[in-house]
Each structure stands twice: as structure tokens, then as C-alpha cells.
Amino acid sequence: MNTFYNIPVIKQLDLESFEANSLSYRWLQIVSNGIGQPIFIPVMIAKGKEEGPTLGLTAVVHGNELNGMSVIQKVFAELDLDKLSGTLVGVPVMNIPSILLNERRFLDGADLNRIMPGKKDGNRSQVYAHRIVNRIVKHFDYMLDLHTASFGRINSFYVRADLSSKIAYQLACIQNPQIILNAPPKDGTLRGAAADYGIDAITVEVGDPDRFQKGMIRSGLSGVFNTMAYLGMYETKIEQEEEKPIICKRSYWIYCDKGGIVQVHTKLTQKLKKGDHIATVRNVFGEVVKEYYAPEKGVVIGQSVNPVGQTGSRLIHLGIV
Incomplete structure (x- = not known):
């Protein structure tokens, strides 16, 4: 197996190939740049001792959304494999070209979160989006997609979810957000592409762009562990805030x-x-x-x-x- 900085390189995410009670890092080759060099997406895989669902954590679909990356890093740093059932997959950076340029949109100006699931034989952004969905996301049973506001704007800690789904509603509530917004995923989002695969997914808006906010990251971290507890994946209690979220x-x-x-x-x-x-x-x-x-x-x-x-x-x- 090829390696890059001593981390193995893969082209497909085969979760069955990972051993139980293990923590693994992989570079997933997604596309190649203009001189033929591979572009890798970092993937973190934690597999528990017992069988269970697969929860996916995704971040930086937009290149300026940094809080979600830190949330995923901290989740894996604090994870106790002996308490884990099922599989946790973290993708701390989805949009590699854009984070390197400190740009929100993809190289061709497209918003990746408006063109999902992309096209197999499309343009640059469409192919990138298609491979994200087919090589990573389709392997999830549940997904938390972590975002922030865009340049020049700030966000509350809020969740977008299809509230007609009881599971999505419960996932939204246990993030302990300030606001929950009813938002059926019909707009080319990664959450919408996941829904088309039957994956229960919500979008968690973790504060402001282009910065790391300790309070927001802490809230996101708590939400992830609450989610794993709710899904029966982790031995911990769900932390519930006294103040209920505002439902919009x-x-x-x-x-x-x-x-x-x-x-x-x-x-x-x-x-x-x-x-x-x-x-x-x-x-x-x-x-x-x-x-x-x-x-x-x-x-x-x-x-x-x-x-x-x-x-x-x-x-x-x-x-x-």
C-alpha cells in the first residue's frame, strides 16, 4: 500500500477492511491536479469492539469553515475505543483545494454544497463532488455535516434538518443548538445527497468563518458525543441543556x-x-x-x-x- 507522510493512501473507503477496536488514518485520493499530482482527502476511521451503525462527520465542504475541522479532531482525540460500538468516520477537510487558497468556493467558482451529488463525467467541481459522495458519504448510516457562516457574516449555533423526519429531529435536538431550522434537503447540498442514499443527516452550523471559536467547537464536540450516545454507539450520557432550542x-x-x-x-x-x-x-x-x-x-x-x-x-x- 502506498503511503504519504507514513499514512496509507487509498482510492476507496472499504470499512470492512479495518479491524475492530482500531483507530486508523488514511489519505483518500480523490482527483489529480493540473500537473498530475494526486489530491488527497484525510479520513479518520475509528472502529469499536462491537458491531453497530456508521456515523460520518464531515467538515470544510466550504474552504473557509474551520470550526468543524477542529470539532472532528477533538472528537477523535477524546475517543475511548473501549466504549465505542460501530464505526465513526471523520473527514476533517472535504474541500482540499479551497482550504489551501482560503477560498469558500471550489476552483471553478462553484459552491460544492449546491451541486451535490455532482456528475461522474462533469466539470472539475462536479467530478470532485461526485467522488466525495460515492467514495465516502454513501458508506454512512448517519451524518453530521459541520458548517459555518460565510465571509462577512456570523451565525448562531444552529441546525438545519428536515423536521418531518423523527430521527433528524432527534439528531437536531441533541446537538443542544440555539435554533433548529426546518430545511428539507432539496438544494444540492451534501445533506441532500446523503438523504438520497437513505442516510439520516443534519447540517450543524458551528459559528463563524475563517477562525477557531472555542465555545462553538465545545458545543459541536458535545453534540457529536450526544449523537453517538443516542445511536447506541458510545457509553456516555446525553448532555441536555436546560434551555430548549427555538424551532423555526x-x-x-x-x-x-x-x-x-x-x-x-x-x-x-x-x-x-x-x-x-x-x-x-x-x-x-x-x-x-x-x-x-x-x-x-x-x-x-x-x-x-x-x-x-x-x-x-x-x-x-x-x-x-
């Missing part, structure tokens, strides 16, 4: 229709009433161009922190409770 049936972004210097006045998880003041836009001379107000009752899931906003820029992500 839907959500949408509010945009500015006047460009300028933007000041958002809300806070994450703030509950709004219709007419509450949410943002002010000023021109370069400091004069107020327009004030923005909540169009209806809701809660702030995420918001912009970029003060320079062209017409059409995002203000707040409003969840409808």
Missing part, C-alpha cells in the same frame, strides 16, 4: 436595496417583533440613506458584519418561529 419553520435573508455603509443593530438569537429596527445604511458622507425594520416577527439566526454593503447585500437571516 422557515427562514429567509433580508437584503438592503440601498448601497452604502451598513450598520446592523441586532444580535444573534435576538427575538424580533414586526417593526423592530434592524439596520441603518449611510452614504460615504455619513448621511442616513435608509433605515430597515423587521417585516415580521422572528429570530435572528445569522447576520452580516461587513460594513461595506453594495445594493443587494445581506442584512440579517430571519427565522420564522
Whole structure:
């Protein structure tokens, strides 16, 4: 078997080939770059003593989403194999080309989380997405896909899940999020591609982009161990917060229709009433161009922190409770 930095290289994820009660690291060759060098995805495999389900943890589908990578690293660092049943698979970085460039999107400008499951004979991003799904994700029984906000925005600790699924709802609740958003996976997401394989999956939004946030990482870590306990994979108690999450049936972004210097006045998880003041836009001379107000009752899931906003820029992500 070929190795890279003393870690074996594989082209397919064959979970049956790993021994019980073992922790293994692999480089999975996914594609080749423009001069023929292989591009590897790191994969972490923990197999318990007893049979059980396979839980997949994925992160950095967007290249600027770092908190999820740290969550996966810490899960495997704290894992006690003697308490594990089934198989835990961690993929700390899905989008290798983009994390190296500190870019959110793939090399050809595509959002990988909008083109899943990709195409076998498609363009660069489509082939990459197709191989992620077929070489890694399809082997899972359950999946937690870890994300963050995009550049210039911040997020609460919240979960996207199809709440018509009882399992997805339970998985969402035991993450102990601040907000749970009902979001059927029909938009080309990795979660949607997993659902097409019959995999129960949720998206966990672990804070802000391009940084490591200790509190958010701690919350994500707790959610993973809660998930393993819920699935009967790990000998531990489910840690439940006293404060229940806010359940949102839907959500949408509010945009500015006047460009300028933007000041958002809300806070994450703030509950709004219709007419509450949410943002002010000023021109370069400091004069107020327009004030923005909540169009209806809701809660702030995420918001912009970029003060320079062209017409059409995002203000707040409003969840409808």
C-alpha cells in the first residue's frame, strides 16, 4: 500500500477492511491536479469492539469553515475505543483545494454544497463532488455535516434538518443548538445527497468563518458525543441543556436595496417583533440613506458584519418561529 507522510493512501473507503477496536488514518485520493499530482482527502476511521451503525462527520465542504475541522479532531482525540460500538468516520477537510487558497468556493467558482451529488463525467467541481459522495458519504448510516457562516457574516449555533423526519429531529435536538431550522434537503447540498442514499443527516452550523471559536467547537464536540450516545454507539450520557432550542419553520435573508455603509443593530438569537429596527445604511458622507425594520416577527439566526454593503447585500437571516 502506498503511503504519504507514513499514512496509507487509498482510492476507496472499504470499512470492512479495518479491524475492530482500531483507530486508523488514511489519505483518500480523490482527483489529480493540473500537473498530475494526486489530491488527497484525510479520513479518520475509528472502529469499536462491537458491531453497530456508521456515523460520518464531515467538515470544510466550504474552504473557509474551520470550526468543524477542529470539532472532528477533538472528537477523535477524546475517543475511548473501549466504549465505542460501530464505526465513526471523520473527514476533517472535504474541500482540499479551497482550504489551501482560503477560498469558500471550489476552483471553478462553484459552491460544492449546491451541486451535490455532482456528475461522474462533469466539470472539475462536479467530478470532485461526485467522488466525495460515492467514495465516502454513501458508506454512512448517519451524518453530521459541520458548517459555518460565510465571509462577512456570523451565525448562531444552529441546525438545519428536515423536521418531518423523527430521527433528524432527534439528531437536531441533541446537538443542544440555539435554533433548529426546518430545511428539507432539496438544494444540492451534501445533506441532500446523503438523504438520497437513505442516510439520516443534519447540517450543524458551528459559528463563524475563517477562525477557531472555542465555545462553538465545545458545543459541536458535545453534540457529536450526544449523537453517538443516542445511536447506541458510545457509553456516555446525553448532555441536555436546560434551555430548549427555538424551532423555526422557515427562514429567509433580508437584503438592503440601498448601497452604502451598513450598520446592523441586532444580535444573534435576538427575538424580533414586526417593526423592530434592524439596520441603518449611510452614504460615504455619513448621511442616513435608509433605515430597515423587521417585516415580521422572528429570530435572528445569522447576520452580516461587513460594513461595506453594495445594493443587494445581506442584512440579517430571519427565522420564522
